[in-house]
Amino acid sequence: xxxxxxAAIHEAWSSHAYDRAFSLMAQHYASDxxxxxxxxxxxxxxxxxxxxxxxxxxxxxxxxxxxxSKFSTWAYRIxxxxxxxxxxxxxxxxxxxxxxxxxxxxxxxxxxxRLLADLYRALANLPERQRLTxxxxxFDDKPYSEISEILGTSxxxxxxxxxxxxxxxxxxxRELNPDYDFESNE
Amino acid sequence: xxxxxxxxxxxxxxxxxxxLVARMMTAxxxxxxxxxxxxxxxxxxISLWAxxxxxxxxxxxxxxxxxxxxxxxxxxxxxxxxxxxxxxxxELSVDEAAALLDESELNQLLADLTY
Numbered sequence: 001x002x003x004x005x006x007a008a009i010h011e012a013w014s015s016h017a018y019d020r021a022f023s024l025m026a027q028h029y030a031s032d033x034x035x036x037x038x039x040x041x042x043x044x045x046x047x048x049x050x051x052x053x054x055x056x057x058x059x060x061x062x063x064x065x066x067x068x069s070k071f072s073t074w075a076y077r078i079x080x081x082x083x084x085x086x087x088x089x090x091x092x093x094x095x096x097x098x099x100x101x102x103x104x105x106x107x108x109x110x111x112x113x114r115l116l117a118d119l120y121r122a123l124a125n126l127p128e129r130q131r132l133t134x135x136x137x138x139f140d141d142k143p144y145s146e147i148s149e150i151l152g153t154s155x156x157x158x159x160x161x162x163x164x165x166x167x168x169x170x171x172x173x174r175e176l177n178p179d180y181d182f183e184s185n186e
Numbered sequence: 187x188x189x190x191x192x193x194x195x196x197x198x199x200x201x202x203x204x205x206l207v208a209r210m211m212t213a214x215x216x217x218x219x220x221x222x223x224x225x226x227x228x229x230x231x232i233s234l235w236a237x238x239x240x241x242x243x244x245x246x247x248x249x250x251x252x253x254x255x256x257x258x259x260x261x262x263x264x265x266x267x268x269x270x271x272x273x274x275x276x277e278l279s280v281d282e283a284a285a286l287l288d289e290s291e292l293n294q295l296l297a298d299l300t301y
Contacts (some may be wrong), residue, residue, distance in 0.1 A: 019214055028204035031198035036198055052209045059213035105195070109202060112195035120195075139194040 044107035
């Protein structure tokens, strides 16, 4: 999210033009919300539903936004929470289906080589906090301070989560890809 | 094997992005918190009306008494009336409320109650 877009949303919001603020947020964020949701729920239709349901919560809460964080941070928090809720509902169903590649997103918008697919499989074996921390840090390049606001975890805790996640992913990736030189490609 | 990068493999094409935007925009059909009074704020408004009625009662008791409390009388103040109302020990029937309010005030009260 660019600083310019964040400023435009804030300007609309502060003048109580909530529909414009929301519209700007949708235009700038919709795909990022979907990507974040898909990486958590791993299913295209569910990710779309998450974006829509999270949007309803954002719209309803927009007048009460306190302005103490970036809109993107506030919105990501809602999307992540909505996605986690959807994941808990769908997990048992997904795991009972035959032919489901656990951990790899099932979406027409997802395309990966073997290494990336293996990374997702390794991520699926991580505890929830480690997985979320790794995704927001590694894929989205978000600073720890922002991840802290999104997940409600201390920066110190996040750094520990990320460290443990990386170590475990390395271990699993080496087992899955013994011919790959991870040290020179990190 | 390709070098691993931070690309997460998810690419949302423009038409899919617009579809997501459209999905998000359907939220605008719903009311916002704060735009429509919540049930809590309606209850608060009704409580304020009832508190006003309780205060009127207290003033009425004061005006129609001889102005000085005796040992057998309870000295009713607005604060005391409000405490009694908050404690749920004061109830007013429609007839009692009607007797205390003029027509416009009564209409306003009914409008607030049915909002």
